[in-house]
Amino acid sequence: MSVSNLLENWSDFRHTHPVDDVPHNPYKWAMSIDLDACSGCNACSVACYAENNLPVVGKDKYAHGYAMHWMRIERYWDEDGRDFPDQGAQFLPMMCQQCEAAPCETVCPVGATNHTPDGINSQIYNRCIGSRYCEANCPYKVRYFNWYDYPTTDNVWPAEMNQQLNPDVTVRGKGVMEKCTFCIQRVTVAKNNAKNEGRLVHDGEVWTACQQACPTGAITFGNLVDPESKVHKQWQAQQVELAKDAQTKDKEEGGSELRGYRIFEELRPYPSVMYLERVRESAV
Amino acid sequence: MMNSGSVKHLAGHPFDRRDFLKVLGWGGAAVALSGCGNGSVEDGKETVVSYVETNDYMIPSISVYFNSTCAQCDAGCSITGRIREGRVLKLEGNPNSAINRGKTCGLGQAGVQHHYNPDRVREPLLRNGDQGEAITWEKAYALIAEKLNGVSGEEIAFLTGGVSGHLKVLLGNYLDSFGSKNHFVYEAVGPAVLRAANKKSYGVEMPRFNINKAKVVLSFGADFLGAWISPVHFSQQYAQFRKGVDGQRGVLVQIESKMTLTGANADRWLVVRPGTEGILALGIINALGTATGDIAAAVKGYDKARVSKDTGVSAEQIDKIVALLKERTPSLVLAGSAAEGYAHGSQNAAAINLLNQVLGNVGKTVEAAAVVPFPQMAPATGNTFALKTLNDGLNAGKYKVLFSYAANPVFTAPGAMKFKDNLAKAGFKVAFTHYLDETAMQADLVLPLDSALEDWGTQVPEYMAEGAQINIQQPLMEKLHANTRGMGDILLALIKLRRADDYKKYDDYYAYLRAAVLQNKGALGGGVADDDTFWNETLSKGIIKLASAAHALSGKAGAAGLSLPAPSAIDAQYPLQLIPSVNASLRDGRNTNQPWLQESPDPLTTIVWDSWVEIHPRKAAELGIVEGDIVEVTGKNGSIKVQAYLFPGIHPDAISIPLGRGHEALGRYAKGYGVNPFQILDMVFDKETGELALHETRVKVSKTGSRVIVVKDEGPAGGSQMGKKIAARLPSDKVKLSEEVYYVG
């Protein structure tokens, strides 16, 4: 069946994703993060711990670089050599960018990380054998490996704490790679409800944990295919297109005055997270 | 996500409701990835426990949402708990509340870890030597009655943190039953000076600050995005402020000696010599040149040259700010805790408030807050003056019985106050607590409390976002431990011992609360709805919005009595000013035992699980200190050893150590991590309010010779992007925000 399937659907199988035509229908989950609104408060990160059963590794293991924060807030300083950072700091929430042409996907030997039809870079924990090639090849280094057995030998969730674990998310044992999933468990619930009602998921029906917590509303999440979605409108207004390694607006003479950009676009992973540049007042 | 439909289903007998919160057998819900060593669950042995009785909306694997109030800090954000199979899994913001509009901060998210904390006290404990001996509640109540027998009201003291709502009423009644007036409300890092200054300047303690309506915010050390008053509310306002009212993006100028989270988000962060914020405010008034009358006279001496010299802010910079303030109105000037932590803190705050007045912001961006129509429920706000009074009383041996609730003074009082020693002079000490914290360790009787997610209650926030509101706290799940009690239930039990007749009609605090709310149904907006409907609707919303008038706001305080001291000379022995910083997640340390917060990096230094001392790189070079050096910070009242972190966002003559860590008790996630700078604070008090001046401690720093690797998220590249476009930035004149599509909230 497979070989006949191969021959019958040859063009489907030779379809290069996402470069050829419209890659996703009816969903393509994407995000935009407004760095001008982001205050770096870490609420998103803690919300992620709560939603996704992230283990707290403790001081010693944090020191060794075993932190499991799927969403980390980076803090950058200006590099102008001044005594004081008189323009403040730059905060950047960094999590899996759910690349359309993800470097991690192709290298996984067992296919534990694949592209879903919704445009999410899925991570199938029970399939993972822990070769860590995905993280080696991730330009953003946003994948996190279970170096120890946090649920059992490390006892990260001692009695009572374990009752907080979200049953919709697998608790990962040792030797498994994990990362931000765009709260795929919430997406699944929303899609289920939509299906029951014979419709597509509305904009705003599904929130990621970070988005829901974010006090400044810096994070927008939604369906990029849906022309009515906030995230689609933002991407459009910023003239950022998914399957491009350099945006047309950036090639124009004199540069762009639009704030939308994606990190490491030039490496061609086609990330699904658009950041909006921070703005700093020029009058002071 | 929000299944608001299920919330409506709450109609039903309250007894049932509590029953439904029972934990459904969750063996299968503890999901695990079976692997080597982790046994697979596929052996057919696991049990699935069903309900005995259930309601329609309780469906296994479907989440239901109940509203309650966050108790992680006093801001009073409303929360919605996600409950599945009877377990509360996650807290989100309740969109009904004007305070947080569906949002939460990291601290609020960690509320579940307070509830599920393995270190919670589970039984009433009676001191037996160094040990706590588990006793029954009956015995505990009897013991209290026995100890109170023959003790006069004067000899009883009740120490609490900020309390409000019906708990405060009940507490007041309880103290009344002894004729005691000794209710000490203590907050270690509360904005007490600000309240006093606001009262003087505007006529109200806590007006509303409309950051979202301002085009310029000039903040003197107010960390409104981090730990100041109601950070989630202000963060939302801030997001709107950044988008601008009419496409003109708001400009934030932060003036402080140590960069706070808010400072890190400012368009211009101005470092100022510690304690000279008031001088700068007066200098700006002077430079504005619009003041008249006694104000003009008061600021006359503050010419740019002098102000610049005193504060370290360049004249050019003052000009820029003045130009900005003139050009863009309305503006908003905020006086934060950093400006107030000095002996002349009240004066600083008054000077800063005066700037608001001169700029005409009062009534525009500083508005009167709504009045809570039930004054007995209005929050009793805490301060450190109360603690000082209590401490003096304890020292004098005035109190025979001391109750302590929601405060941990043994940890948060300055070491020089010798609170721990004085506490021992009280005859009988009762601590109502969740954890065995430092204060509970000194108590004779420890009474375990329900967590905020198991308990009933009402809360009235101090900072009212829009109209007045009362927040409802209700259980989100069945009690985890059989022998914990709600504070309301305990107080009710205790008061029944005194005034049985008045209270015997209330079985428990829930009944009291329900009766008390329904009694005032009319005033609470219940209209003609029948009791059950109103009550259930109230519970389902999680808040009661009150129609009420606003306070009267006065904008004409003037400059009377304003006198700011010249910046003090550098002390040769203790040349550095110690700034104990209030971190957005750990605050005064009551939440330190929540591991998510310990592991959540400090936004500015990205340090986790430990304390640090921030030193400006220039100063560090002078002292030969590099990152990770263990330095000894010595003041007049002792010294602490802590790792150094080189931080550019601090005045070179100041160092900063965050509060909240350095616990000697509390629990496994808190004990032994970091140091407690409260211990070395100098006993300097604000001259007007008697508040402890947190920033007045002077210290010296010396190397101990040992060095550690600082545990932080930031890598060896530090905060550098190494020339890559990672976190990018544009100047505002390049961006047309008005053409953008954006969504707030």
Add this chain to the structure above:
Amino acid sequence: MSKRHLLALFSNFDEAEAVVRELRSVRIKGFDADKDMIVKSPIEHPEVEEFLGDKPVYVQWFTLGGALTGGLLAFFLISGSQANFFSQVKGGKPIVPFPPNFVLTYEMFILGGVYISILGFLICAGLPASRSPLYSAKVSEDQVGILVQADEAASSTLKSIFIKHQALEIQEEAGK
């Protein structure tokens, strides 16, 4: 008519060569030099083949067949399994991508070639073989052996030829 085996051992190839040439040239009844003569030597000696006459080797055909089968099989197997029910979509790449499949095809080409060559070798060389009736361990040391199979009648003729060429030793199959 029963046949008997004779094994003669010689100390060097020159002598053995001479024997072979003589055996091929003389006509002995009941002895066919092409079929009934086997030369056993301790080392590979191309000259032996020259004087034994041209005998074809077929191993290379096995190799060709094996390599092609391996390669083709790999390509279709891999492409087919990529196109199964669980099409693993990899962002930026088609489901059936050529470069990786070619790499694997290349490896399997070699694998098939090697395996089938060995198989071919075993088949063509008749290995594993049961031991021939006459054998001397000297052959694996330093002597060249010639094993012939002939009618009883011819054996004396053969023996004399061997002796003529300074056979070091002649073994004779026991009579039946």
Add this chain to the structure above:
Amino acid sequence: MKDISEDIAWAKINTDVLKSLENPRKLYWVILLIAIAMVGVAAGCEVYQYNTGMGVSNKNNTHVWGLYIATFIFWIGMSHSGTLLSAILHLMHADWRKPIYRFAEAMTTFSLMTAGLFVAVHLGRVWQIYYALPYPNGRQVWPNFQSPLLWDAMAIFTYLSSSILFLYVGMIPDLAICRDHLHPGWRKTLYTALSLGWEGTDRQWRNFRVTYLTIACFLIPLAVSVHSIVASDFAMSQQPGWHITSFPPYFVAGALYSGCAAIITLFIILRYVFKFEEYMTLPILKKIVRLTFAIAMVWTYLNLIEYASVWYGHDQASKDVLIQKATGVYAPFWWMMNFCGSIVPLILFFKRFQTHIPVLFAVSLLLNMGMWLERWMIVAPTFSHGYYPWTWDHDQWPSLVQWGMVFGSFGWFTLLFMVFCKVFPSVSMYEVKEMVYHRSQATKKLEVTGNLAAAGKGAH
């Protein structure tokens, strides 16, 4: 004492080599025991790591790979010289390879076996390793054929099994010798079974020659492909310092280089331990040394090409990694690697050292250390200084568990090798005979033309 450059008796060859199979010297047991102890260390490390989690190896989320992968590449590289000696030189009719190719091939096989172990050791969930095998299964899920790791697995499997077959086929005549000349016992039974009834008939030799040649032809591209696929693990990725076009040839050169160095080491050890002075002669050593020198220069060139292409290239991130290698925490190792890889082999240029055994022994060890460092310097600095500055981590240092496993791998290799030498003839007897024969034939021709009286071949 006569050696193989002269005409030595074939029977003596048999005796000498067969002698090496029996009655081991004390030194042999010492080496064997040390090897077993080393394997024990590694086994202990693995048990600890298996039970506790990969964290005990002290890698982290930035440094996801460490010494395991570096050592894996090292062992894969080591395997290439066997193929070089047995296949390439076979095709080129270099008869000096004959006494030494057997152990070189064994080295190929065993270093591949060692390398393969590192793949397993490196996995986070080694108990699920079967997920990576392409076999029809009930889940109907296949591994991801796009992953270079899978190519690796395929290439290594092909290489390992082909090498074993090649080794075995080439050994059949020798096994027959063993069968014929050993006393009955388990060995004899073993050799009888393994020699498949080889009798050295003309038909067997004829097919043997063609098969051997064919496999040799296959092995050469295979060996090249194996190490270029290992190079693809890195070159196919996107990381700075890895995404380099010249990696495949660079890896292949490095592989041959380390393999040749290892051959020198083993040559000297075997020559001493088994008293093979007559077979492993100094002229042969000299040839290997010259070959090593040539490959060293090729490697040096490719190494410099890599630096140059990074340096003149446009990719700042790659350049940063290079600078980091030369100046950062890895600088001592990086410079050591360059020193060992490019400077040390210059000693081999001097004729007097080309047969100086102590010097060669030291040099060969240094060369291998250089090559091991090279692999480490490929893996680690890119992790410590990748694209994303926030996650840079310059302080990572492998834990004792990692070192123990690397240490143990040498023991494992030695163990396999020592056992091999005692079970199978480590010098190819029949090929040495051929060599001696052809040489004497050549001498004879010379004698005939020079009208010199000549004795026949052979010692009788």
Add this chain to the structure above:
Amino acid sequence: MQRFLRLSVLLLGLFAAASSYAADAPPPALTTEDDLGPAIEQPIEFPHFRHAGDADKGGMQINCMYCHTYARRSLVAGIPPIQKCIGCHQSIESVRETPRIKKLFEYWDAKKAIPWKKVHDLPDYVRFSHERHIKRFIFQLNRPVQEVCGYCHGNVKEMTVARRSKLLSMGWCVSCHQQDHPVTDEGGTPIGNQAYWYSMHKPPVDASGIIKAKGPNDCSVCHK
């Protein structure tokens, strides 16, 4: 020689057969395959055959979803609360004194939940939605309830205590997922007002204009 030729042909044939099986393996007919799980002792030996069994066999033909009421609206089918059992049984006097019912009332009177043992248990990393399957097969394709439930649970109506009778392995799930099931009526109208979308392949349309599609093949649909 002959022998080895035969051997080689045999080996080659095996090799070819194995690989063609691997690539072309037809979906094993696993839906019909029985794989009996362990017999499980429940706190009350619940007679499924009595409640759900056919009338001629003394059963009451109660719809599965009458008791397993959660199945159509959540991931799990759920065990009914004791309330539900009591609801009927308090008015059925005839069996009131039987040991099983007495036990039931003991639990009810003590207000204690019955510790039922799990019979159909999937690994914790699997997300199986009863709701989706019931919506699809009962409400959209109008298949009989007992048949639909029986696909995975076997012939429960003839069991006393339920026992696992299907493999419930991943391959077993897939054997059904990779079959084409109709998603539209003739003319392409979606069945049951459902919105359908397909990940990779355009589903085939058969002669009558009915579109058939396979089940989801996306890993993250079933693995959490």
